[in-house]
Amino acid sequence: MSDLTLIRTDSDNAGFRQLVALLDQDLAVRDGDDHAFYAQFNKVDAIKEVIVACHNDVPVGCGAIKPFSATEAEVKRMFVHPGYRKQGIAAKIVIELEKWAAELGFTATVLETGKKQPEAIALYQKIGYCITPNYGQYIGVDNSVWMIKLFNADHQTPNA
Numbered sequence: 071m072s073d074l075t076l077i078r079t080d081s082d083n084a085g086f087r088q089l090v091a092l093l094d095q096d097l098a099v100r101d102g103d104d105h106a107f108y109a110q111f112n113k114v115d116a117i118k119e120v121i122v123a124c125h126n127d128v129p130v131g132c133g134a135i136k137p138f139s140a141t142e143a144e145v146k147r148m149f150v151h152p153g154y155r156k157q158g159i160a161a162k163i164v165i166e167l168e169k170w171a172a173e174l175g176f177t178a179t180v181l182e183t184g185k186k187q188p189e190a191i192a193l194y195q196k197i198g199y200c201i202t203p204n205y206g207q208y209i210g211v212d213n214s215v216w217m218i219k220l221f222n223a224d225h226q227t228p229n230a
Contacts, residue, residue, distance in 0.1 A: 073125060074123055074124070074125055076123055076162060076166050078121060078166075085122045085124070086129070089130075089131065089132040089149050092149065093148075096149070117147075119134060119136065119171075119174070120133070121133050121167055121170075123163055129151075130150065130151045130159065131150035131151065131154060133146070133147060133163040134167070135170060135171050138180055142179065143167075143174065144180050144181060144182075145164060145167055146181075148163065148164070161196070161197055164193075168219065168221070172221055178218055178219060178220045179221075180216065180217065180219075181194065181216075182208055182214055182216050183214075183215050183217065184214060184215060198219050199218065199219045200217060201215060202217065202218045203216065
């Protein structure tokens with residue numbers, strides 16, 4: 071999509087907030103009774119690194135990173151509006167988030183997604199993420215899928 075613009079912003083961005091509201095509605099349906107458990111870990115207040123993808127100045131996709139450890143940034147709040155899916159927008163957002171994470175000194179990105187989001191798992195695997203044992207609050211959560219992508223040795227660019 072040639073007229074797509076990726077904007078670096080923060081969690082106060084109105085387009086990001088609108089897209090996250092749609093994401094939360096989608097996740098409530100997919101996760102069912104488990105939604106409240108996941109929602110507690112997905113607050114957007116004070117996220118400093120947010121990407122909003124705009125098509126003709128209309129927000130159509132988003133994602134964010136936040137520190138997870140001293141060396142890892144966690145990818146959060148990934149969403150592409152249903153009318154804009156299957157056009158490579160999500161991959162572009164993740165790649166830009168990875169670049170930003172590398173600029174901030176992180177050497178890897180991690181993320182949590184769910185088994186009820188097979189399209190997300192396929193996307194992340196396609197762009198170099200590997201499934202790893204669940205971390206932290208997701209240990210023992212059957213629906214949870216934890217993934218990681220290590221950056222190149224020069225810590226400047228993510229591994230493809």
